[in-house]
Amino acid sequence: MDSGRLIFDSASSSSSRGPLLLWGGGNPVLRAVSPVVVGVAEKGGASKRRPFFTSPDEVYEEYYEEQLPEKKRRLTSEQVHLLERSFKEENKLEPERKSELAQMLGLQPRQVAVWFQNRRARWKNKQLERDFDQLKSSYDALLFDHDALLKDNHRLRSQLSTLAEKLEEANEQGASGVTVLTVDDQAASTADLTVLNIQQKKVEDMLSPGSGGSAVVEAEGGHHLVESSRESYLPENYHCVELVDVVGIHSEDDMSDEGCSYYPDGMFTEHHQQEEVEAQLDWCIWN
DNA sequence: CTGGTCAACGGGCTTT
DNA sequence: AAAGCCCGTTGACCAG
Numbered sequence: 001m002d003s004g005r006l007i008f009d010s011a012s013s014s015s016s017r018g019p020l021l022l023w024g025g026g027n028p029v030l031r032a033v034s035p036v037v038v039g040v041a042e043k044g045g046a047s048k049r050r051p052f053f054t055s056p057d058e059v060y061e062e063y064y065e066e067q068l069p070e071k072k073r074r075l076t077s078e079q080v081h082l083l084e085r086s087f088k089e090e091n092k093l094e095p096e097r098k099s100e101l102a103q104m105l106g107l108q109p110r111q112v113a114v115w116f117q118n119r120r121a122r123w124k125n126k127q128l129e130r131d132f133d134q135l136k137s138s139y140d141a142l143l144f145d146h147d148a149l150l151k152d153n154h155r156l157r158s159q160l161s162t163l164a165e166k167l168e169e170a171n172e173q174g175a176s177g178v179t180v181l182t183v184d185d186q187a188a189s190t191a192d193l194t195v196l197n198i199q200q201k202k203v204e205d206m207l208s209p210g211s212g213g214s215a216v217v218e219a220e221g222g223h224h225l226v227e228s229s230r231e232s233y234l235p236e237n238y239h240c241v242e243l244v245d246v247v248g249i250h251s252e253d254d255m256s257d258e259g260c261s262y263y264p265d266g267m268f269t270e271h272h273q274q275e276e277v278e279a280q281l282d283w284c285i286w287n
Numbered sequence: 288c289t290g291g292t293c294a295a296c297g298g299g300c301t302t303t
Numbered sequence: 304a305a306a307g308c309c310c311g312t313t314g315a316c317c318a319g
Contacts, residue, residue, distance in 0.1 A: 114294065
């Protein structure tokens, strides 16, 4: 344990501010011992501002009348340890526990209360830091996801324009009759359009505030399932493709036409496909 | 010298 | 009204 010490403010000898007293853990706080000297901080106390001495001599008188306080201003590690343990049990302080702790630690109840207040503030700051770190990592992950989606979107767009060119060529060549497209061509274009449209919407959602979450989930086998809110994501003439495969369409459902579009294996007329693709292109442009 | 930490304070607000 | 809490701030201390 350190011996007592009295510390004077550097300006004390030449100003009205006066010296400051420090205290230690084991002994009562000098402030409490001599409230007249340093002032009373409790609510309802005589003064709101902390009064200071008018002359160093007064201080010495007061000081030497009392036991020498220990010089340490900070609480001892034992005191802190016990306070920490108590804080861990319960971070609020009932009056009985306050007095109990104060007695055990040789502190003023007020000191114990202040320690708990400061400790709660420190805990809150740490909690804020943790929350910030957590939010930042989710933000980073989201940003990564967003970038990947943008890239995918870009890739699909160029694929779309390639297909549009192909269609244009087909139109020019097949003026006299029906152009036969393989199901792969057809499937690729429609499936890509679907994915493109959904991704575009998803990107918009991610970027808009208050986004309620993803509308499209990655399903097993590379399929993209459109969830219940899909209707709003799809153009009117593009209802309800329940299960869309990125590389081809394999509808498991029957061929009923309850608001769903189906594409039969095999032939597909140029006229029909042209209408479909143009409608989808329009939708893309408008959205 | 500077920046961080800690004990303590003052004021505003809520609860009893 | 009193007591307690929170928040922002102050001043001492300390390490780099």
